[in-house]
Amino acid sequence: MHASLEFHDSEVRSTAAQADTLQIAFSAAWVRLAPDQAGYAQSLHIQCLGARWDGSLADCMGRLSGGRLLDGDSALSSLALPYASTGPVRLELQFSNGTQLQVHAESLVCGFNGDPKFVESFAC
Secondary structure (H helix, E strand, O other), X not given: OOEEXXXXXXXXXXXXXXXXXXXXXXXXXXXXXXXXXXXXXXXXXXXXXXXXXXXXXXXXOEXXXXXXXXXXXXXXXXXXXXXXXXXXXXXXXXXOOOOEEEEEEOEEEEEEOOOOOEEEOOOO
16 A cells, blocks of 8 residues: 655644653544545554654644654655654644644654555545
């Protein structure tokens, strides 16, 4: 499956930190499978290793209004799945509740936990 995560309209279930690792779990990630096929997938996660962040993790849940990943010279508003950075990155997430999260990490990995359940969007 060729898929890409689009940050906008994705739903973050939780953010959790352990030492210098930040885990972001999605309950409904907005995923594009093809130019004309998109919908929501469950069980997607982002793991930021060697991470420092600005923002209250307790407020970092719910719908995203936007986001981007700065990886080298690239500013990405979507990530090909699975995704693994080759060096330091900065992840910026804007939540619909007004919360912003900015993460600086030595590396970032994004992928599914097991087989994703995909629900196609019927939006016009």
